[in-house]
Amino acid sequence: xxxxxxxxxxxxxxxGKGGKSVNQSNPIVPLPAPQRLTIPLSQHTxxxxxxxxxxxxxxxxxxxxxxxxxxxxxxVHASVSGTVTEIGTCYNFGGxxxxxxxIENDYKDEWVPLHPAEHPETLTAAEMVxxxxxxxxxxxxxxxxxxxxxxxIAPDKHLxxxxxxxxxxxxxxxxxxxxxxxxxxxxxxxxxxxxxxxGVHETLxxxxxxxxxxxxxxxxxxxxxxxxxxxxxxVRYPQGGEKQLVYALTKRVIPGGGLPIDAGCVVLNVGTVFxxxxxxxxxxxxxxxVTTAGGLMNNPGNYLVRIGTPVRSLINACGGTQPHVxxxxxxxxxxxxxxxxxxxxxTKGCSGILALDKSAIDVDESACIRCGRxxxxxxxxxxPAQMDRLIRVENFDELDRIGVLSCIECGACTYVxxxxxxxxxxxxxxxxxxxxxxxxxxxxxxxxKAAAEAKAQQGGQAGKEA
Amino acid sequence: xADQKKSxxxxxxxxxxxxxxxxxxxxxxxxxxxxVTTAAMNGVSMGLATxxxxxxxxxxxxxxxxxxxxxxxxxxxxxxIASFVTMIDLFxxxxxPELRAVLGTYIQLIVVNCIxxxxxxxxxxxxxxxxxIADGLGMGLGFTCSITLLSMVRELFGSGSxxxxxxxxxxxxxxxxxxxxxxxxxxxxxxxxxVNVIKKYASARKEEKLA
Amino acid sequence: xxxxxxxxxxxxxxxxKTTQKIMQDVCIALAPAGIAGIVYFGARAxxxxxxxxxxxxxxxxxxxxxxxxxxxxxxxxxVVTGLLLxxxxxxxxxxxxxxxxxxxxxxxxxxxxxxxGSNFMNPxxxxxxxxxxxxxxxxxxxxxxxxxxxxxxxxTPLAVLATDSASVSLVDLMIGxxxxxxxETCKLAILAGGIFLIARDVLDWKIxxxxxxxxxxxxxxxxxxxxxxxxxxIFAGSLMLGAIFxxxxxxxxxxxxxxxxxxxxxxxxxxFIIRAYANYPEGCSFSILFMNILTPLIDRYTAPKYFGExxxxx
Numbered sequence: 001x002x003x004x005x006x007x008x009x010x011x012x013x014x015x016g017k018g019g020k021s022v023n024q025s026n027p028i029v030p031l032p033a034p035q036r037l038t039i040p041l042s043q044h045t046x047x048x049x050x051x052x053x054x055x056x057x058x059x060x061x062x063x064x065x066x067x068x069x070x071x072x073x074x075x076v077h078a079s080v081s082g083t084v085t086e087i088g089t090c091y092n093f094g095g096x097x098x099x100x101x102x103i104e105n106d107y108k109d110e111w112v113p114l115h116p117a118e119h120p121e122t123l124t125a126a127e128m129v130x131x132x133x134x135x136x137x138x139x140x141x142x143x144x145x146x147x148x149x150x151x152x153i154a155p156d157k158h159l160x161x162x163x164x165x166x167x168x169x170x171x172x173x174x175x176x177x178x179x180x181x182x183x184x185x186x187x188x189x190x191x192x193x194x195x196x197x198x199g200v201h202e203t204l205x206x207x208x209x210x211x212x213x214x215x216x217x218x219x220x221x222x223x224x225x226x227x228x229x230x231x232x233x234x235v236r237y238p239q240g241g242e243k244q245l246v247y248a249l250t251k252r253v254i255p256g257g258g259l260p261i262d263a264g265c266v267v268l269n270v271g272t273v274f275x276x277x278x279x280x281x282x283x284x285x286x287x288x289x290v291t292t293a294g295g296l297m298n299n300p301g302n303y304l305v306r307i308g309t310p311v312r313s314l315i316n317a318c319g320g321t322q323p324h325v326x327x328x329x330x331x332x333x334x335x336x337x338x339x340x341x342x343x344x345x346x347t348k349g350c351s352g353i354l355a356l357d358k359s360a361i362d363v364d365e366s367a368c369i370r371c372g373r374x375x376x377x378x379x380x381x382x383x384p385a386q387m388d389r390l391i392r393v394e395n396f397d398e399l400d401r402i403g404v405l406s407c408i409e410c411g412a413c414t415y416v417x418x419x420x421x422x423x424x425x426x427x428x429x430x431x432x433x434x435x436x437x438x439x440x441x442x443x444x445x446x447x448x449k450a451a452a453e454a455k456a457q458q459g460g461q462a463g464k465e466a
Numbered sequence: 467x468a469d470q471k472k473s474x475x476x477x478x479x480x481x482x483x484x485x486x487x488x489x490x491x492x493x494x495x496x497x498x499x500x501x502v503t504t505a506a507m508n509g510v511s512m513g514l515a516t517x518x519x520x521x522x523x524x525x526x527x528x529x530x531x532x533x534x535x536x537x538x539x540x541x542x543x544x545x546x547i548a549s550f551v552t553m554i555d556l557f558x559x560x561x562x563p564e565l566r567a568v569l570g571t572y573i574q575l576i577v578v579n580c581i582x583x584x585x586x587x588x589x590x591x592x593x594x595x596x597x598x599i600a601d602g603l604g605m606g607l608g609f610t611c612s613i614t615l616l617s618m619v620r621e622l623f624g625s626g627s628x629x630x631x632x633x634x635x636x637x638x639x640x641x642x643x644x645x646x647x648x649x650x651x652x653x654x655x656x657x658x659x660x661v662n663v664i665k666k667y668a669s670a671r672k673e674e675k676l677a
Numbered sequence: 678x679x680x681x682x683x684x685x686x687x688x689x690x691x692x693x694k695t696t697q698k699i700m701q702d703v704c705i706a707l708a709p710a711g712i713a714g715i716v717y718f719g720a721r722a723x724x725x726x727x728x729x730x731x732x733x734x735x736x737x738x739x740x741x742x743x744x745x746x747x748x749x750x751x752x753x754x755x756v757v758t759g760l761l762l763x764x765x766x767x768x769x770x771x772x773x774x775x776x777x778x779x780x781x782x783x784x785x786x787x788x789x790x791x792x793x794g795s796n797f798m799n800p801x802x803x804x805x806x807x808x809x810x811x812x813x814x815x816x817x818x819x820x821x822x823x824x825x826x827x828x829x830x831x832x833t834p835l836a837v838l839a840t841d842s843a844s845v846s847l848v849d850l851m852i853g854x855x856x857x858x859x860x861e862t863c864k865l866a867i868l869a870g871g872i873f874l875i876a877r878d879v880l881d882w883k884i885x886x887x888x889x890x891x892x893x894x895x896x897x898x899x900x901x902x903x904x905x906x907x908x909x910x911i912f913a914g915s916l917m918l919g920a921i922f923x924x925x926x927x928x929x930x931x932x933x934x935x936x937x938x939x940x941x942x943x944x945x946x947x948x949f950i951i952r953a954y955a956n957y958p959e960g961c962s963f964s965i966l967f968m969n970i971l972t973p974l975i976d977r978y979t980a981p982k983y984f985g986e987x988x989x990x991x
Contacts, residue, residue, distance in 0.1 A: 008984065013690055095684075171690065243984060256985040326683055333689040340682040356689055366752065369696055369794040372881075372932030380984040385932070403983040411688030418694045419794075425686045641811040648810070652785070659789075 007244040009379040010236035011412045013334060015171045016357065018300040020210070023174040028182055028290055030304040031317055033080045033105055037308035038090045039065065042098040043347040044138040045145045046072030051101060057084045060112040062285055065101050068133065074146040074348075075136035078103055079287035079306035081110040091344055093330040093337045100345075103308070114283035120193055123280070125151075128197035135279035136286045136348075140271030141165060141176075141240065142331050144349035147276070150266055151198075160264035161202035162194060163249060164273055166218070167233060167240035169208060170332025173352045175290040176270050178302045180207065180214035184221035187270055190277030192225055194268075204249045205230045205270075208239055237334060238410040242267045244379050256406050271351075292352035295329075296322040305350075311342045314353055325355040326362070334411045363420040374413035374423060380406050384413035384423045391430040400434045407431060475600045482604020488581045489612035489654075490661045495581040499613055500650035502572050506629045509617030511565050513610025515558070515573060517603065519550045520582050524602035527590040534591075543586045544577065551577045581609060612657075619653050620644045694878075696793070700753035702879045706870030707760045707922065713853050713863030717822035718768035722859045725766055725775050730759030732779030740788045754793050758782050761801035761922060764860020765915065765962070766808075769820045774812070778804040794928045798969045802923055802962045809962075819856040833857060834913040835952065835959055842906040850912040861915040871921035880925055883934060887941025888920040888948075895949040916948065919961035929969040936972075936979035943968045 015021075042048035049066030053059055059078040066076035078101075086102040117123060117131060133148040153159050164187075168176040180187060191203050205222075207215050209232040222228040233239055233248055243254045245267060252263040260267045268276075271289065278284045291305045291314065298319035305314060311328070315321060321328075329336040330350050346353070374384035382403055390399040407427045414424045488494045498516070502508045526546050527534075534542045555573050558566040566573065576582065585605055590598040618628050624644030626634035643649040714722045733755040741748045762778050782804035787796045809816045819833050834845050834855050849855050853863025861867075874880035889911055896907040911917070924930060924944050931940050944964045951960025 011692070013688075014693070016690075247984075253985050256983065258985070326681065327685065327689055328682060329687075329689055333687070335687050336689065337687065338682075338684045338689060340684060354689075358690075362683075363691060366696055366749070367792055367794045369699075369754075369927050370932060371699070371927040373694075375932050375981070376934075381981040382983050383932075383980060386980075402980070406983050406985065415688050415690065416692050416694070418692075418696045418699055420691060420695065422686070424688065428686070639812060639815075642813065643807055643811040646810065648807075 007236075007239070007248045007379055008381055009377050009412065010238065010244070011377045011415050012235065013171045013237050013415055016295065018295040018297055018355075019172050020174055020177070023172070023292055023294050023300050023302060024177050024211070026174070026178070026301040028178045028302045028304050031306070031309060031314060033107075033109075033306045034309055034313045035105055036085070037080055037082075037103045037105060037306065038100050038310065038343075038345040039076060039079065039103065039308035040090060040092055040098045040100045040345060040347055041066045041076055042092070043076065043144060043307070043349065044074040045143065046070065046074070046149075048099050049073060049076045051087055051099070053084050053087070053101060055084055055087055058082070059084060059103060060110050062114065062287055063112040064134075064136075064285070068146075072146055072149050074138050074148075075134060075285070076101075077136055077285040077287050077307075078112075079308050080105045081108050082106040091341060092347065093339045093344055093350070095339070116283040117280045120280050121196055123193065123197040125153075125198050128194065128280075131279050132276055134285070135275065137272060137275045137279065138286070138348050139269055140275065140289060140348065140351070141269035142335065142349050142351050144347075147268070147272055150268075153198075153261060153266075157261045158264060159198055159200055159261065159266060161200055161204065162191065162198075163246055163260065163265050163267045164191060164203060164205040164270055165240050165242075165245055165267055166205055166207040166211075166214065166270045167245060168211070169235070169237045169239040169241075170334055170336075170351075171237075172294040172354050173292050173332050174294070174302055175292045175351050177211050177214055179274060179290050180211070180270055181217050183274055184214075184217040186277045186281075187273050188218065188221040188225055188228060189281070190273040191228055193280050194273070194276065195227060201227045203228045206233050206239070206245050206249050207231070208233050208235045210235045237412060237415075238379055238408070241379060241408055241410060243408070256403065286348060289346075289348060289350070291346055291350055292354075293318045294352055295354040295356050296325050297355055298322060305346050307348055308345045310345055311339075311353055314346065315342060315355075321355040322357075324357050326358055327356045329354040329356060334415065335409065365421050366419045368419050368421060371418060373416045373418065377412040377416045379410060379412060380408060382407060384427070385421075387430065388421060388423050388426050391426050396430070396434055396437055399430055400438070404430050404434055475596060478597050478600040479604040482601055482606075483608040483611070486605075487608045487612055487661075488605050489609060489616075490658055492581075492584070494584055495579050495609060497575065498572050498579065499616065499654065500647055502569055503613050503617035503620055503650060503653075504624060504645045505568075505621045506614060506618045507565070508568055509614040510610065511562075512569055512572065513606070513613050515554050515569075516576055516579065516581065516609055517606025518554055519547065519576050520585060520606040520609075521599055521602035522550045523547045523582055524585055524590040524598040525595055527586045528593060528595040528598035531591050539587075539591065543583065547582055547586070548577050581605060616650075616653055616657060619657070620649060624649065696752045696754070699879050700757050702874060702877050703757050703922070704753060704760065706874045706879075707757070707764070707860075709866035709869050710764060710860045710863055710918065711760065713866045714764065714768070714859035717824065717853055717862060718820060718859050719823060722768040724772065725768060725770070725859065726760065726763040728772055729763035729766070729775035729779050730756055732776045733759035733762065733783050736780050736783035737788065740784055744788075746792075749793060752793060755783060758787070758800045761799075761860075762804055764918060764922075765801060765805040765858050767816065767819050767857075768859045769818065770815050774808060774815065778808050781807050796928050797973070798966055799923055799926045799929050802919075802966055802969075805962055806966060819858065821856050822854050822862070824854050825856075833959075834909070838906065838909055838913055842903070842909055845909055845913070847905075847909055847912065850909060855913075858915060861918040864912050864917045867917045867921055874921075880921070881937055883937040884925045884930060884941040884944075885920040887938050888924055888944045889916065891942040891945030892916060892948050893945075895945065896953075899949075899953065910952070914952075914959045915961045919965055920944070923962075924965045924968070929972055931972050931975045931979060933976065933979045933981055936975045939975050939979065940968050940972065943971065 047069040050069045051066055053065045061081045063078045064075055065078050068075055082103045082105045085104045089097045090100040092098050129148045129151050137147045138144045166176055166180050215230055215232050218230045231249055238244055242260055246252055246260055246263055254260055254263045275286050288304055288306045292302050293314050294300045327338050329338050368385050378384055387404050409424055411424045486492055489499055498512055502512045523546050589601045622628055623641045625640050626638045711726055734750050737750050737755040762782055782800035786800040786803045790796045837845055851864050855862055875882050893907050893911045896910045900906045931937050947964035947967050948960045951957055
């Protein structure tokens with residue numbers, strides 16, 4: 001029913017050692033919580049959460065320790081029981097200092113009283129959003145956009161169906177794969193609850209066809225549920241990009257600068273759906289997630305990690321990294337963030353910790369040979385080589401015109417470039433400059449308008465006076 | 467006073483000859499530059515003919531600059547320029563018929579040569595006659611020098627000789643493209659690179675001296 | 678804490694394809710045609726190939742040293758230019774011809790415009806055109822191969838085809854036993870190279886397919902559906918070499934898919950016009966050079982609409 005070519009562009013990134021082929025058969029293992037957990041209050045897009053505890057407080061597992069500070073923000077919960085030893089700051093993977101709560105583990109894992117939804121099957125949309133907000137759920141694919149914000153549908157928009165992202169198109173990562181394989185019934189149940197709450201009758205789950213067993217498992221679980229369809233997608237990065245996934249599944253195009261809701265849907269990651277199910281059925285907030293430890297780990301695996309566990313514990317659990325590791329990455333190799341400090345805590349959006357032997361600084365940039373590979377790889381149909389050239393000659397008006405703001409920074413162009421040019425990196429700065437310029441133009445126009453109005457008013461007054 | 471005038475006469479002359487060389491800096495008069503520069507002799511005669519017209523027209527336009535109404539200045543310039551072009555054309559037909567046959571219509575086309583127009587418009591119409599003559603001489607000789615240089619290179623590779631004197635060894639097979647317009651473009655481009663390099667070097671030296 | 682860790686911006690993995698590997702692939706693909714040339718035209722063909730390649734590489738090296746630029750001869754692109762230039766010369770030319778040609782190709786056409794990727798015309802073809810216009814006598818006489826009987830006239834297949842297509846043997850055209858420049862004669866070797874490059878994802882099939890296809894159709898239509906004649910036309914001359922190795926030069930051909938189709942069809946059309954109506958017997962180089970100049974224009978008008986730019990969901 002769907003064509004083979006499911007979205008324009010895309011690449012097939014290769015994997016080194018410790019990739020999907022190894023890790024997809026490693027079951028999810030709970031990682032023992034460490035002695036001390038550092039839970040950042042900013043693990044999501046938007047404002048950091050406001051701390052609810054003080055130094056010396058005793059907290060229980062699942063207790064809310066941070067409250068959303070604004071609409072676009074998310075709650076944060078204690079992932080172990082123990083004592084708050086510090087409210088301070090820590091570094092995140094991006095290298096920024098963020099506020100955090102440090103908890104000394106008492107190893108009792110005492111739960112806070114949990115409140116599962118009383119009538120989960122008949123929740124209203126507002127109740128569902130409230131539960132999701134209380135549970136501190138954010139997009140688990142890596143973007144960490146607060147899910148309740150996504151689920152708050154603007155009155156002029158119409159939600160027709162859900163799209164569930166099980167593509168996991170990043171190389172090396174197997175966290176979603178294992179989750180779909182091990183918890184298919186809960187994922188399907190979560191989808192069903194969402195569909196009930198929002199009065200939606202259709203959901204499409206997109207899974208890349210290199211995860212045939214996961215597709216089987218989900219199909220079996222969804223056999224008796226009406227309206228849920230599991231679609232097998234060809235393997236091509238970035239299949240899991242929102243716009244690409246929606247297009248592949250429905251042939252609907254999300255307009256430039258728009259959101260999936262403009263195409264009538266909301267896109268959720270399988271991990272997010274699983275977390276929603278846990279929150280509704282058991283009342284458990286988001287305090288742990290599945291994280292892949294892959295690449296050059298001595299024993300790669302998939303771990304259920306408490307939020308706030310330092311990377312060091314995960315690496316130790318894998319038996320350490322091999323000696324010739326050059327980069328550590330949080331997330332996938334295409335869009336993840338490199339870091340050096342292994343005391344950084346694992347957060348809600350961390351789908352994987354990878355150790356790789358080559359780094360981008362090991363290759364030299366050379367002149368563009370105009371081969372056009374970047375153009376064919378671009379899932380957004382942009383002209384990467386041309387955009388790079390415009391950024392280098394600082395022609396930002398033309399850059400804006402050819403659509404640089406549509407770049408999703410997936411890295412496909414940089415991956416294929418035979419001249420090894422740092423295209424994505426260049427676009428990131430280009431986008432920032434274009435945004436600033438747009439803002440300036442807007443401000444200037446507003447100022448001019450205000451000035452003109454003031455003048456008109458003055459003229460009117462002068463006329464009156466005369 | 468006289469001293470000042472003299473120095474400005476020379477500076478205007480040098481400006482045309484070197485600083486604002488019509489071929490390599492202003493890029494004016496490209497049509498004859500590419501068209502007739504296949505032999506050094508053609509270059510020299512074309513250049514001198516242009517210089518003659520340029521000096522005379524500059525002088526007369528400068529003399530008439532306060533009489534010519536602004537609105538009809540272009541037709542007026544054309545009348546002045548065309549008179550001198552006709553003079554030189556008839557002169558060449560009478561005394562240098564062979565050269566005239568080679569240069570052909572390019573002589574008549576001096577009427578619309580942009581060097582002459584540009585100087586009339588931007589210099590002669592605003593300056594006194596003496597300075598205008600200096601400008602005409604400078605620009606004219608600058609043009610003559612550069613197209614002679616160009617045609618020497620083209621003649622050397624295209625025919626193996628300079629001013630008709632054989633330079634290349636006996637077995638040299640002439641590079642025919644040099645006698646065609648593409649060869650003119652290539653030579654002009656390469657010479658402009660050379661001129662720019664020399665200019666850059668010279669200005670760097672000057673700055674060094676000042677510092 | 679671990680040592681020697683690097684912080685870089687994503688993506689953290691890069692494809693294994695490099696400019697150097699692409700150019701090496703092209704060299705490998707060009708090898709069969711060169712070997713065929715040496716077989717048919719003898720040691721002199723080998724000498725011309727060697728001189729041409731060495732000149733091109735040296736020219737690039739010397740230029741970059743003189744200009745204090747990074748030396749880029751390691752990317753093998755000068756070798757490709759040298760090979761292509763040599764393949765476009767008859768084996769009888771004096772040995773100084775490839776030297777002048779190599780210098781023109783590398784210095785004049787490639788380096789002065791900014792080096793690899795910045796030249797707006799194909800270096801080897803431009804050099805060939807300059808040589809052809811300058812020394813038409815040397816460049817325009819094609820020797821017969823070593824395996825042809827002396828009695829056979831040395832007219833090129835193209836010249837014969839126009840009047841008497843039946844007398845040209847298709848098999849000879851395919852294996853290359855016919856007069857021509859040293860790299861163009863053996864069409865099978867060229868095709869094999871082309872298939873290798875397509876398999877290695879170096880070459881986009883669209884330009885050669887549209888080039889050859891449109892030329893074939895035009896010859897077929899104008900000859901009153903003389904199939905034999907049209908087939909021989911596309912196997913004669915340097916059409917194959919040009920379509921597969923020179924029209925597809927990255928720097929001088931469009932990047933978008935539609936642009937490549939337009940480019941290929943345009944080449945085919947101009948080739949047909951030159952062969953059928955113009956004075957030159959062969960129009961391959963000039964058709965490609967002409968389309969090279971149109972490439973920026975084609976690129977501009979065939980730029981893709983970005984995903985979600987216009988179309989709204991229905």
